[in-house]
Amino acid sequence: MRRFINSFFGRTVGQVMILSLVMPFVTLGLVNRAEAQIQGAPTWAVIEFVDKSPEGRAGIGALAAEAVQSELAKLQRYDMLPQETVSRTISSLGLQNPPTDQVSLLRLAGELRATTLVTGEVVNWRVESVGGGKRADVILRVVVMDVASGLPVNGAALSASSSVRTGDIEDATVVQEALVTGAAKAVSIINSQTLPVATVLNTRENTALINQGSRTGFRDGMEVIVIRGRDQVATAKVSDLEPDSAIVTITRPIRGIQPGDRVRAVFAVPVASPKFGAEGGIEVMRPRERGRPPGSGFGTLAIVLGLAALLLTGGRSKGFSPAESVSAEALMYPDSSGRSAVKISWKRDIFARGNSQTMQWQVFRDDVLGTPVQVADGIAGSTIDDDAVTRDISWGNFEGVIGGNTCNVTEMPLEDATVAGVIAGRAYSYAVALVYKLSSIDLPDGGGTGGGTGGGGGGGGTASDCYFVSKQVAAKGVATPLPRPSLVNPGSNAVIAGDTIFTFGSVVNASFPMNIEYALQVSPDPNFPKAKSKVYARVTRGDLGTLSSGTVTNLLSRLASDFGAGVTEFYWRIGARNVADKPGPVPDQSGERYVFSPSRRFTIPAPPPPPPSL
Known part of the structure; x- marks a missing residue:
């Protein structure tokens, strides 16, 4: 036995036996305790709907929002913030209720820590006499906005009706019933719609190959955005579609794309006609083609507002704001016996102050989406928005692309627009943006072309002028143009x-x-x-x-x-x-x-x- 133990074979057998006894304890020591992994539901907030009906009815926007929130809560997929919390936060931020401009919505979402905002419009409503009773019809438009990107990611436009009730019932009761019915239809539509999403597999020059195609909902010519984490890095269009793959062509590079980036379709929220049909139905119109006037570039602008940055060297930080102390103040213009108006003023920062490269200030108002309501010279410090019925402006339209470090626009991209003036007695929020010009040799890459509108000089060519627009800087609070008291x-x-x-x-x-x-x-x-x-x-x-x-x-x-x-x-x-x-x-x-x-x-x-x- 001693001879066997001392032999090579005996020692090997002994070590194997000892190892077999020890291994279970070693394995148990390496096992981690199992713990439940709980992921919270996304936080949604429903904002009071804007009442765009010709009649107007106090509180109808709040009733529509409550109905939509109630229907969304029934899905048990989202953490729905109470309406009281949303209203209180709007008040504490000093925002107009309901907020409609992109800056105010993003501020509200940040304060609420919401991942998704639901906004909407009561486009029209009516109460009709039907066979001795009454029935209410409503037209609603609901928009679901992703806060991280600022994009509309879902929505619906529809009409709904209440049941026919006895003639002695109050109009408010049948209108509320129609709103509840419309909210249920809207949530059902939204719940059944999903935007196609894909991953970039490979890139080549201004195109990229993605791993999804027509089977998942991509369409030829569809506009998409390219996202890396929470940042948008490019805008593109589907140009070569296959069942399980597609080629996208970059239309607006922001940071450049790479394999692994996510590609998501941009949702075009339908628009409802305010006119009722014979049986309460409506015509749902296709949204205006993106990138075409009027209002062109608003969708992309919404993506970038509050999220994108001006990517310049020379001390220009990602949080570049061309103006500070932006304010909006009511007044009578041009003097105390003039018209109801609002004065929008700002203090230019060091970059903008006295710089001949500042080309145009653009003033945005919360009731006009995507288009400024007034423009001013680059050296100006204020402008007036009065109650003129309409005014014509010529503004630099950059299709929503904010800042940049590539010379994509070498001529001022002027676009004409006709906008309405203010309405006396209505509160407004304002924001300003700056169009500025740089030499291509001052850019990090020497102004190399990024494939965008207007062309651009190559990295080693003759210097050329490159045009950019800053992010919008919101004025604090609201301003209400008023008539003179009698x-x-x-x-x-x-x-x-x-x-x-x-x-x-x-x-x-x-x-x-x-x-x-x-x-x-x-x-x-x-x-x-x-x-x-x-x-x-x-x-x-x-x-x-x-x-x-x-x-x-x-x-x-x-x-x-x-x-x-x-x-x-x-x-x-x-x-x-x-x-x-x-x-x-x-x-x-x-x-x-x-x-x-x-x-x-x-x-x-x-x-x-x-x-x-x-």
């Missing part, structure tokens, strides 16, 4: 001998309810200089018709104290401002931020002469 009583040249009530006309637009702060201002000077003007009353009202300052008590003694006992001739006027405006209307010579009415003269009795001296 004065009612006291009349012109009235004699006031005691406490008085001053009355005036409301400036509220019935189509856009809001709270207005009114100020009663008095001065012995018709020009109301700051040193000789006092506000004697402030009231906040949201109703229409004739309003009142309330009784101004101790008026005569206050006038004597503020302006001197011997002054008997005064002027009064009323100022108005939306309480939500920040910073408020442009201050006038009195220093107050209101849109003021014309002034009226009044007098007070002269004080009695002093007693004769002894």
